[in-house]
Amino acid sequence: xxxxxxxxxxxxxxxxxxxxxxxxxxxxxxxxxxxxxxxxxxxxxxxxxxxxxxxxxxxxxxxxxxxxxxxxxxxxxxxxxxxxxxxxxxxxxxxxxxxxxxxxxxxxxxxxxxxxxxxxxxxxxxxxxxxxxxxxxxxxxxxxxxxxxxxxxxxxxxxxxxxxxxxxxxxxxxxxxxxxxxxxxxxxxxxxxxxxxxxxxxxxxxxxxxxxxxxxxxxxxxxxxxxxxxxxx
Numbered sequence: 177x178x179x180x181x182x183x184x185x186x187x188x189x190x191x192x193x194x195x196x197x198x199x200x201x202x203x204x205x206x207x208x209x210x211x212x213x214x215x216x217x218x219x220x221x222x223x224x225x226x227x228x229x230x231x232x233x234x235x236x237x238x239x240x241x242x243x244x245x246x247x248x249x250x251x252x253x254x255x256x257x258x259x260x261x262x263x264x265x266x267x268x269x270x271x272x273x274x275x276x277x278x279x280x281x282x283x284x285x286x287x288x289x290x291x292x293x294x295x296x297x298x299x300x301x302x303x304x305x306x307x308x309x310x311x312x313x314x315x316x317x318x319x320x321x322x323x324x325x326x327x328x329x330x331x332x333x334x335x336x337x338x339x340x341x342x343x344x345x346x347x348x349x350x351x352x353x354x355x356x357x358x359x360x361x362x363x364x365x366x367x368x369x370x371x372x373x374x375x376x377x378x379x380x381x382x383x384x385x386x387x388x389x390x391x392x393x394x395x396x397x398x399x400x401x402x403x404x405x406x407x408x409x
Contacts, residue, residue: 194218194227264360273360277353284346288339295335302328 195203195217208217216236219229232240267273305328309321 192220194220261359263356264363267360270357270360270364273356274353277349277356280349281346281353284342284349288342288346291335291339291342295332295339298328298332298335302332 191206193205193208195205195208195212196215197203197212198215204220216230216232218227218231220226221228263276264273267276302325305321305325309318309325312318312321
């Protein structure tokens with residue numbers, strides 16, 4: 177193979193990269209220095225100089241991950257707010273809303289009591305197995321007791337974790353109930369205020385307040401000789 181052919185092949189296989197060092201200086205080269213890989217680079221087309229491939233810097237990747245995490249958090253918060261808002265409109269009164277959450281809290285409390293009962297029973301079983309383990313001299317029985325003791329201990333640990341999980345859930349539901357009631361009252365007050373501003377000072381409202389006995393003249397007299405003053409007097 178001639179030297180000219182080798183040179184042509186090298187030129188065909190050659191790649192051009194554009195990269196910026198940590199000082200902000202732009203470089204063009206056929207290779208990326210290992211120390212500069214973390215800052216990212218672009219592979220350019222040999223003919224027109226357009227970007228063929230771009231590798232992000234570690235800083236850009238971290239920044240994108242942070243932006244994505246922030247978006248996920250915002251979406252989660254919006255979904256949470258929407259669920260709480262929907263709960264408000266599910267009930268016709270504050271009592272119904274409160275009863276809904278209290279029922280959930282009651283169910284969690286029942287579950288906690290059952291777990292506490294089984295936890296106490298497991299503790300007693302562990303004491304019995306330990307006592308039996310110290311008293312027996314049968315090797316085979318001892319092996320079985322050791323295995324059983326390990327199972328009891330694991331079950332006891334699982335019950336303790338389940339109890340803590342239920343306590344956390346009960347606190348969360350209680351907090352949700354407090355927020356829901358607060359939101360319900362705020363929404364009810366806003367609706368009442370809006371309704372009052374629209375129909376609270378109409379003849380129909382005044383008629384209803386007087387049990388249908390007739391209109392009450394609430395026109396305020398003025399000091400001039402206008403028709404309003406004549407009607408009021």
